[in-house]
Amino acid sequence: MTPCRLRVSRKEVRGCPDAAPCPYEHDHAMREILVATDGSPAAHAALEEALALSLETGSGLAVITVWRALQGDFGLAYPSTAVLADILDAERTHAETTLSAAIELAETAGVPIVTRLATGDPAETICAYAAEIGARLIAVGTRGHGTVASLLLGSVSQAVMRHASCPVLVVRDPRRPREEAPPVHAAVDA
Numbered sequence: 001m002t003p004c005r006l007r008v009s010r011k012e013v014r015g016c017p018d019a020a021p022c023p024y025e026h027d028h029a030m031r032e033i034l035v036a037t038d039g040s041p042a043a044h045a046a047l048e049e050a051l052a053l054s055l056e057t058g059s060g061l062a063v064i065t066v067w068r069a070l071q072g073d074f075g076l077a078y079p080s081t082a083v084l085a086d087i088l089d090a091e092r093t094h095a096e097t098t099l100s101a102a103i104e105l106a107e108t109a110g111v112p113i114v115t116r117l118a119t120g121d122p123a124e125t126i127c128a129y130a131a132e133i134g135a136r137l138i139a140v141g142t143r144g145h146g147t148v149a150s151l152l153l154g155s156v157s158q159a160v161m162r163h164a165s166c167p168v169l170v171v172r173d174p175r176r177p178r179e180e181a182p183p184v185h186a187a188v189d190a
């Protein structure tokens with residue numbers, strides 16, 4: 001077993017106490033930080049926070065974009081097949097562009113990155129992917145809808161906080177004035 005290197009602060013890196021091999025070496029292994037992004041300003045802010053944390057901790061970065069195929073929910077009729085194909089193509093193109101932007105940011109910062117494009121329920125898919133890769137943290141953005149809007153529209157960030165098996169960092173939309181923005185939430189279930 002080799003001595004581990006613990007980051008005590010941004011500047012100081014030292015080995016375990018007594019310079020002995022670390023009995024918890026597996027706990028210090030570089031695990032990835034997962035960022036869930038939809039291309040929104042809040043998701044971009046979450047990506048930037050995750051990149052900073054990756055640089056500080058030596059963790060890799062995993063980025064996922066989850067998009068939903070259109071469904072005829074809430075009594076709405078399905079669009080015609082021709083329109084549906086165009087809409088799905090536009091959604092997929094947006095998701096691919098979002099991941100490409102994340103790759104560019106990570107490569108510029110020198111952070112190793114893996115990406116996944118998925119379809120399905122966003123919160124379920126994000127949590128399942130985090131468990132699959134053994135993520136040390138999930139970073140998501142929040143648009144900061146009020147309580148009523150969140151009840152009607154749902155909140156991916158709140159659902160991820162409820163169901164994730166690792167800590168969750170929720171970053172607010174930076175365009176919203178501070179006095180209106182909800183506080184940043186972190187959920188840790190250890």
